[in-house]
Amino acid sequence: MKTYKIISLAVLTIMVTIGTNAQNLPSGQSIAKKTHERNEGISMKRKLTMELKDKRGKIRIRETISLRKYYGKEKRLAIFYETPRSVQGTAFLTFDYPEPSVDDDQWLYMPALRKTRRISAANRGDYFLGTDLTYEDIKLETRISLDDYNYKTLGKETIEGQACFIVEGTPVSEEIAKELGYGKVKFWVDAKIWMLRKAESWDVAKNHLKTIQIKDVKEVQGIWTYHKIVVKNHKTGHETIFLNSDIDYKTNISDDTFTKESLINGL
């Protein structure tokens, strides 16, 4: 009898503890909001290197210069390819509008044609220029979407020594799931600096699709900045490593950098 009492008390204590912890966890939506409130500076210039590795270990490396500037809540991003020589001059420009109902505007300059092509941003689940991140992933960087998922906070876990909230997201509709190419996602968000540290995603058929790890996070000019993203596609065996270097938030980026003419003329 005494034993039963002790067990019952222990179970009750555990249940109360779990309940209390669940109540203490912030909602997924509030975590998503926090990731968008993080200071990213007004402008940023960086060297972005993409290492594309296929399942047989073949590596292709692309070095780019990436420039980003906020105009209020509108974000403009230009990426200029520096190497390899055969794709040098390729440039990508996007106008990222804050209103979810407004599609972004995107242009791609192809030096072989010497022409700038307008690209539809409606296919945000398409993969970005041969990498394992989608256009939507690139747009969000280390934030998580405010509108595309219903969130549930699952708990806390430590990633690379940092406490992170684990948030599970299910697309708000089948249509959104198809658009994004994800049937379920799981995010590990740094509880202190509100940066995504890790993400797992599943495709629409619920097969494990990708693991994204954000590494080497440190302050640059007072702004928390990631220096490495590793993306592993479990379906294809392909992997992309994004390396950021020479990051500068204080550089003065001229407005005419974010024009079609600038894509053609290069940096």
Added chain:
Amino acid sequence: MFKTYPLVIIFLFLCLKSISQEDKQKFKDAFKASLVTVTDFSYEFKGDKMQKSEIILKPKFTYRINNISKLVFIGQVYSELNDNLEPGKSKDHTVSKWSRRLFIGDRTNLELRELYYQTKIGGNFRIMLGKQQIVWGETDGLKLLDVVNPQNFREFILDGFEDSRIPLWSLKSEFDLDDIAVQLVWIPDNTYHIIPNFDAPYFTSSLFPKPPEGVSTIFGQVDRPTRFLKDSDAGIKLSTFRSGWDISINYFYYYEDLPAFYNRLDLGSPSGPSLIIEPEYERQHLIGGTFNKVLGSSTLRGEIAYVFDQNFITTDPNIYNGIVTSHVYKSAFGIDYIKGEHIISAQLFSNIISDRISVYNRDRFETNTSLKLSRDMMNDNLTADILWIQNYNHGDGYVRPQLSYWINSSVQLLLESTIFYGNTNQLFGQFQDRNRVSIGMKWGI
């Protein structure tokens, strides 16, 4: 031709001399060099022979003078091992002496592809001065507004425009007026299309009427405009982006890159009757515009051009010099649909001669279409595409399937075939004996 190269070498030497005094590290940061090597071999089915065996070296040097200025040099060493596409030493009669290639034997030539200085003045005024390519327009495959630079037709339109377009000594300036981007171009370089000779595989015979039996053809020397200022071409482009629409309006005052082929029958010649063709470059005005707009997963794009007083060879025997002129309306409307790794791109080209004139080998209303299907695979390692261009008036056209594969970051393999079909007297059909399969490699360092 011979004057240009020493000048370029002296110019580069002076640049190097002036920067050699700078700090070594600073120079290293500012100077970038690269090289692209291209090999391309084509086997011609009908002739059972190599149609093309090219080796091309393209060195590129960029020197960043400061934050707003840079100097760019792109050279080219071109070797065609079997001397087939441009047999013999090309005289480049249609090219200004400042832009001519330097031939070393029949098979190899050196070319200064681009050499320009780019800078920004006062924050809003950008200039590019030197030898360069200026590209207008939205279309692929066939050109409407992309007439600023002439073209080398040694491979008809099969060569990539990047390689076949002839860069010109010119000034391009750009500035913004509110949300309108203004581009002004001035081109004093009197260089025009390079058309293959009679003995070249891609000689465009459909342009000229065949003389009657027993009548010989005599081609006169083309009279190229040479006055520096008076014979310059000039143009303006205004472009803007509003409510999701990319719009441009273009105007160009230029010499048409293809001469008017004035022709007459000479029956009194002691050597017998002959058709005398005397080519002459003529001035033209072009006004046009472009647009594009994204609608869901598709991009609509269009290009319109109206050419004033274009010259045509006439079939009317009452016209003494064999040439008639008319205004011409040209348009192209296209749609690009992208879904995942698949791209479908379709274009409809219309060409309408406004006057009721009798023109050799074409209708007043001509329609061409193009369809391109493309698929990227293996994270863009492998791309398969097929291009089909068809003329609806004469039923001729060509199909071009292509595979490209990245071996590593720097090396790309290309495999393609080109199949022409249709009447041998028409633009595309005339090359049906030129059907070929090609294999190539591009290596960049």
